[in-house]
Amino acid sequence: MIIESLDIRHFGKLSDFKATFDDGFNLIEGSAESGKTTLAAFIVYMLYGFPEEKTAFSERLHRTPWEGVACAGSMTFTSGGARYRIERSSESTERGWRDTYALQNLTTGLAEQGAVSPGERFLGVTLDSFTDTALLSDVRRGGVAREKTADAIENILFSGDEKLSSERALHQLREVAKELYAGEGGSGAASVLERERDNLKEELAEATAKERLHYEREEELFLTRKRIEEAEREVEKFSKLETNYYNALMIEDYDRLHTLEDASGGRVSAIRAHEDAYRAEGFLPDRAYIASILEAKSETLSTGREAEDAEATHALLPEGADAVDADTRALLSAVDGASGEATLRRDAARALKKERTMLTLAILCGVLSFASFIMLGVMISKVAFAALFGVLGIVTLGGLVLFLVEGLRARRSLFALYAVCGTEKKDDFQASLQAAAEARIVISQAAAEKERSAHRLSRAKERYALASKRLSEILARWGVVLDMECIETQVSDTALRAEEYLTEYERLSAEHRAAENEVLALRQKLEGQNEIAVRARVAPDDRKRYRNQNAKDLRRGVELYTDRLKALRTTERGLLDDLAAEERGESLAAIAERILALDGRIARIKEQAAAITAAYEAVEGGAERLRAEISPRLSLDACRFLYEMTDGKYSDITVSDDFSVSYDEGDGERTVAFLSHSTEDLAYYALRLSLLNLMYKEMPPVCFDGCTARQDDERALSFLRAVRTLTEEGKQCFFFTSAKREGALAKRVFSSYRHIKMPE
Helix, strand or coil, rough: CCEEEEEEEECCCCCEEHHHHECCCEEEECCCCHEEEEEEEEHHHHHHHHCCCCCCCCHHHHHHCCCCEEEEEEEEEEECCCCEEEEEEEECCCCCCEEEEEECCCCEEECCCCCCHHHHHHHHCCCCHHHCCEECCCCCCCCCHHHHHHHHHHHHHHHHHCCCCCCCHHHHHHHHHHHHCHHHHHCCCHHHHHHHHHHHHHHHHHHHHHHHHHHHHHHHHHHHHHHHHHHHHHHHHHHHHHHHHHHHHHHHHHHHHHHHHHHHHHHHHHHHHHHHHCCCCEEECCHHHHHHHHHHHHHHCCCHHHHHHHHHHHHHHHHHHHHHCCHHHHHHHHHHHHHCCHHHHHHHHHHHHHHHHHHHHHHHHHHHHHHHHHHHHHHCCCCCHHHHHHHHHHHHHHHHHHHHHHHHHHHHHHHHHHCCCCCCCCHHHHHHHHHHHHHHHHHHHHHHHHHHHHHHHHHHHHHHHHHHHHHHHHHCCCCCCHHHHHHHHHHHHHHHHHHHHHHHHHHHHHHHHHHHHHHHHHHHHHCCHHHHHHHCCHHHHHHHHEEEECCHHHHHHHHHHHHHHHHHHHHHHHHHHHHHHHHCCCHHHHHHHHHHHHHHHHHHHHHHHHHHHHHHHHHHHHEEEEEHHHHHHHHHHHHHHHHCCCCCCCCCEECCCCCEEECCCCCCCCCCHHHHHHHHHHHHHHHHHHHHHHHCCCCEEEEEECCCCCCCCHHHHHHHHHHHHHHHHHCCCEEEEECHHHHHHHHCCCCCEEECCCCC
């Protein structure tokens, strides 16, 4: 049988899951709880359906989804040259579970329904046989279900049918024996006598057991009391050793206490001597003092650098007029000599205005004078008018001369003002006045900056003086005179010396505190104890011997034997109660006599069934011989598989007729229980694989669920090589694993295979 594909609609935690498989090796990988075991269970469900419910939590309930939907899915496979599809569903209803099942031959297109499950029809084995051989799990089951598997193999070899066995051949013999012994309803003489004898044997066995139990209880009570005495002695011994151990410890504590107390004065003297060596002016430094001198040093150096920078900056700043060039200073001097820019600007404006006014009036007078003389010529015949125009012409002519003279004077004044700035034009004059004004602003700003620089320099020097004074005062507290030439070196040396003092002081103080704390702890620990009495309990020569014992071992010894003593006393009380509650019935001799009488009557009836019994044993012996012949065949195949799984380490194992497995390493035969758990697992895996060729009429798909979980890398690789042998023999294999290791190993073993990853 080769499974081609699965379609899981709902089954356990898997929903809408589909997978297609190769006819050889298929690796199904997934993390824990991803549904690998559920997938294997689905294959079993497709072949056999759900098993009969025997417990409250059945396989059916386990695989039914929590959402309440029905289990449902299909499986496509090939068998005997034809393709088939199984469809199953299981649904919980008010009337109980409703299971549906359909088998369709995809080659012919016809539905094929039968009374047996597909697993029994195509593989020829029941569900129990399939799960015991073709479904291998990492849970160590200790072999196979011996009785069921043995019967199944025997039946198959007898008749080709797992359920049709030699039992049918023995049925008639059993019926005749039943009639002879019991008769109708089991009321025959032999049956009645045997039941009575069996009842008496039960009474005899019960009485024998009671008698044996009585003597066993008395013997156990005797042994228990001896063990109680031994436990009491051991408790006393360990308790005494523990007491002496703690007494020796207390004596050591007393010695340590006295040593520390005697050394206390020396420690204090060492601290005082250290302080005196570093004390100056009655002062001793601390961490804050070191921080303060370092801070003061940093501030002094910083303010000194600031003062130097301020002085250098102040020296570089120009003094007032030096902020402008010599030509500008000459211009300013000339302007200042003329009463300043405003006066020059005002006088120049007035002179220019006067020049323009005089020129305008001169032109007007010239025009009037010209007009008067023309009118004089016109009015020459009229004396009065002629005289008037003549006077007017002379007056305007005189005004012309006057105004021209004043205009020239105004012009000379204007040029004199221009000459102050060294210019001859109005625009140059205005520019010079503007340059003078701007120069005055520059000089004013330079003077202000110089003044501010002087102020900053003064403040920097004040801060430097204050910082130096503070540093000097701090150093002076410890008798150090500040040397301004080597401030940094002096302060660093002072801080280093203070650090040396504090380090040693802290060490001495810490030792003293630790010793004092230890003294206090020892006093508290020994409080209420009498030193004289404690020392008297342990001889001086024995103290070291007791002290070298292991306290935990002593405590464990006391606790162990105390617990054992309690358990033994509980056992003693239980035995006494059981002996007191015993009930004594009929004697053993009386019961045995009655059984002998019944045996005589039964013997005569047994003689009548001798022939039937002989025939029955003949048929049954044939079945046993057949089982014995099966074992060598199983051993051969199991040896072959185990040899591959262990990489040749174990090559010779024996499968007995009860399917127990043993091996021989040269010192005698032993069961595989003597091997490691992982090797024992491999032995039973080999046994199950060897059963495949005997039990199945068609090779089944073989499932390996976590079979290499307890194997190391080499064993896992060998195991996969054995699986490869199965695939080469035509068996389809499914290998379920949660580790990526098996995927890497499979690549080394198989040239090609199907790799399926389960959903997370």
